[in-house]
Amino acid sequence: MTNTSLYGLSIEQIYNTLNLEKKFQAKQIYQWLIKGVTDFNLMSNISKNERERLINEYQSPISSKVIDTQIDESGATKLAIELYDGAIIESVMLVDKNERKTACLSSQVGCAMGCKFCRTGTMGLIRNLTASEIIEQFVHLRKLGNITHIVYMGMGEPLANLAPVLESIRFFHSEDAFFISLRRITISTCGIVSGINKITEQNLNVKLAVSLVSAENPLRSKIMPINDTFNLQQLKKSLLHYQNKGGSRFTLEYCMLSGVNCNLNAAKKLASFTNGLDAVVNLIPWNPAAELPWTTPSTEEINTFTKYLDEFHINYARRYTRGRSVNGACGQLATKNNKKEN
Ligand code: SF4
Numbered sequence: 001m002t003n004t005s006l007y008g009l010s011i012e013q014i015y016n017t018l019n020l021e022k023k024f025q026a027k028q029i030y031q032w033l034i035k036g037v038t039d040f041n042l043m044s045n046i047s048k049n050e051r052e053r054l055i056n057e058y059q060s061p062i063s064s065k066v067i068d069t070q071i072d073e074s075g076a077t078k079l080a081i082e083l084y085d086g087a088i089i090e091s092v093m094l095v096d097k098n099e100r101k102t103a104c105l106s107s108q109v110g111c112a113m114g115c116k117f118c119r120t121g122t123m124g125l126i127r128n129l130t131a132s133e134i135i136e137q138f139v140h141l142r143k144l145g146n147i148t149h150i151v152y153m154g155m156g157e158p159l160a161n162l163a164p165v166l167e168s169i170r171f172f173h174s175e176d177a178f179f180i181s182l183r184r185i186t187i188s189t190c191g192i193v194s195g196i197n198k199i200t201e202q203n204l205n206v207k208l209a210v211s212l213v214s215a216e217n218p219l220r221s222k223i224m225p226i227n228d229t230f231n232l233q234q235l236k237k238s239l240l241h242y243q244n245k246g247g248s249r250f251t252l253e254y255c256m257l258s259g260v261n262c263n264l265n266a267a268k269k270l271a272s273f274t275n276g277l278d279a280v281v282n283l284i285p286w287n288p289a290a291e292l293p294w295t296t297p298s299t300e301e302i303n304t305f306t307k308y309l310d311e312f313h314i315n316y317a318r319r320y321t322r323g324r325s326v327n328g329a330c331g332q333l334a335t336k337n338n339k340k341e342n
Helices: 011-017 025-035 048-058 130-143 158-173 193-202 219-223 233-245 264-274 299-311
Strands: 065-071 079-083 089-095 100-104 106-110 124-128 149-152 185-189 207-211 250-256 279-285 316-319
Touching: 011 025, 079 130, 100 130, 106 158, 124 149, 124 158, 130 158, 149 158, 149 233, 149 264, 185 193, 185 316, 193 233, 207 233, 207 299, 233 250, 264 279, 264 299, 279 299, 299 316
Parallel strands: 100 149, 149 185, 185 207, 207 250, 250 279, 279 316
Antiparallel strands: 065 079, 079 089, 089 100, 106 124
8 A cells, every 4th residue: 555645634734745737637636535536547627648547646545445344233333454564444424213324433553551451452552543544434434425514533542643634534524525513523542631621622523432431540541551651530620621611511421331330339330420520421331352351241140230320410322232243343343464563
């Protein structure tokens, strides 16, 4: 694969990158790219000679390719995408009961955060993705259907690769590009307080989701090592700041692990943590991964836990797992054949 990508570039940058003779050619190429045409040869309003030159000199306007597609019964589709250097990432198109389609994008190859319930966490960090590589995932997924929402919830921690993530968001939101409302874009983090504070300072209008898993420091540290750097008190302080600065209602992702975090004590701690926060606790039964030691809670265990949450007046939603049978559900993304850099 070529490592040239035109996605994320302005018309002016395309003009300069491709050494085009006329500015209007850059505009034509930009418009083809937004339509999802990723082959110079198919850009029919560019002269044949120019198309041939572009193919000879740059091969392709896109730097990644889909190497595998898996679809599950809910319509969730997982793509394995090979990047220019041979690294492989996964991206998922989720379809909800109202047929709303959401692109779940990766921000890194692997992840350094090491959350114990997550397959990506077992890979370690291979490298960060560029803004172009993030945008290209959306371009590949959009060939499957009309995607209206984006979540940065695939492989990697978006707040650990913030600049390219923000650059990709600007492109997704741009009126000349995909024009996706910021309110339909969600950044999901394991709780990097410094990153949440940056989002607050920049007054981004995107939605925020924070992976909580436990509202008790010792247990959360055991499952999510980030808690040793930013503990629950620091996390809550930054969420209150986000909220006080006008940030919209956010989600606390709660991955339910049988026998671990779905009991009365966990509900009490959760009540105390959520007190004063304008948040919805999103209950996600753990998605099985053979190499990890957890068990998915039974329906009975989940029902008992939600009864406790009701008693404590905790605002929660039960999430029904989509994409699980293709390992495309939350925490299930991981790829082999990626070499870790020393
Ligand atoms: S849950 Fe997110 S932050 Fe944690 S290891 Fe997995 S990808 Fe990384």
